[in-house]
Amino acid sequence: AQSVSQHNHHVILSEAASLELGCNYSYGGTVNLFWYVQYPGQHLQLLLKYFSGDPLVKGIKGFEAEFIKSKFSFNLRKPSVQWSDTAEYFCAANTGFQKLVFGTGTRLLVSP
Amino acid sequence: DVKVTQSSRYLVKRTGEKVFLECVQDMDHENMFWYRQDPGLGLRLIYFSYDVKMKEKGDIPEGYSVSREKKERFSLILESASTNQTSMYLCASSFADRGHEQYFGPGTRLTVT
Numbered sequence: 001a002q003s004v005s006q007h008n009h010h011v012i013l014s015e016a017a018s019l020e021l022g023c024n025y026s027y028g029g030t031v032n033l034f035w036y037v038q039y040p041g042q043h044l045q046l047l048l049k050y051f052s053g054d055p056l057v058k059g060i061k062g063f064e065a066e067f068i069k070s071k072f073s074f075n076l077r078k079p080s081v082q083w084s085d086t087a088e089y090f091c092a093a094n095t096g097f098q099k100l101v102f103g104t105g106t107r108l109l110v111s112p
Numbered sequence: 113d114v115k116v117t118q119s120s121r122y123l124v125k126r127t128g129e130k131v132f133l134e135c136v137q138d139m140d141h142e143n144m145f146w147y148r149q150d151p152g153l154g155l156r157l158i159y160f161s162y163d164v165k166m167k168e169k170g171d172i173p174e175g176y177s178v179s180r181e182k183k184e185r186f187s188l189i190l191e192s193a194s195t196n197q198t199s200m201y202l203c204a205s206s207f208a209d210r211g212h213e214q215y216f217g218p219g220t221r222l223t224v225t
Contacts, residue, residue, distance in 0.1 A: 034213060036216075042218075043216045043218045043219060045216070046213045049213055099160065099170070100157075102147075102155040102156075103154055104152060105154045
């Protein structure tokens with residue numbers, strides 16, 4: 001079965017530090033990839049998505065992700081985090097029909 | 113703005129009760145989904161629907177059923193609530209084309225005592 005792995009469950013950073021959250025998927029065919037974010041007390045919202053084309057995808061709030069097909073990876077990055085980036089981040093993959101497969105999430109805490 | 117609303121933010125029910133969670137979307141989306149979110153497990157798909165009266169089981173359908181009588185409304189039913197169904201329930205919707213993002217509601221935190 002298709003799966004999505006997020007290896008970092010908890011990440012703690014200081015403000016202005018750089019962020020990279022890992023995401024790997026297991027599927028050999030065409031795949032669409034997403035990063036969602038859930039801020040404390042808020043609903044899940046889309047951060048960015050990859051369908052095709054340029055493997056470097058830019059999203060909201062300065063986030064970006066790079067699709068590396070050979071590594072089955074879609075890591076999320078931000079050069080300089082802010083306290084307001086404290087949230088839980090979910091990677092997800094769409095491998096067919098309309099179902100999304102989610103990773104287990106990474107809780108990011110940014111200390112001021 | 114896409115809006116997905118859920119009938120309750122918090123719900124407390126007793127073991128054995130029948131529980132209805134309702135979800136409404138206002139974007140004419142074909143697809144609707146019910147997930148449960150548990151710490152350390154991420155989001156797991158319970159059921160989804162790709163059209164009125166159509167449904168498919170997700171990864172963890174046991175103990176749940178769904179109903180979609182109108183395009184904009186998707187209900188999740190717990191026939192006989194149990195304590196292991198205490199969780200956060202998220203509804204989502206999307207257009208039918210492959211790869212469209214899903215839009216999520218605020219969630220219902222259900223506690224079964």
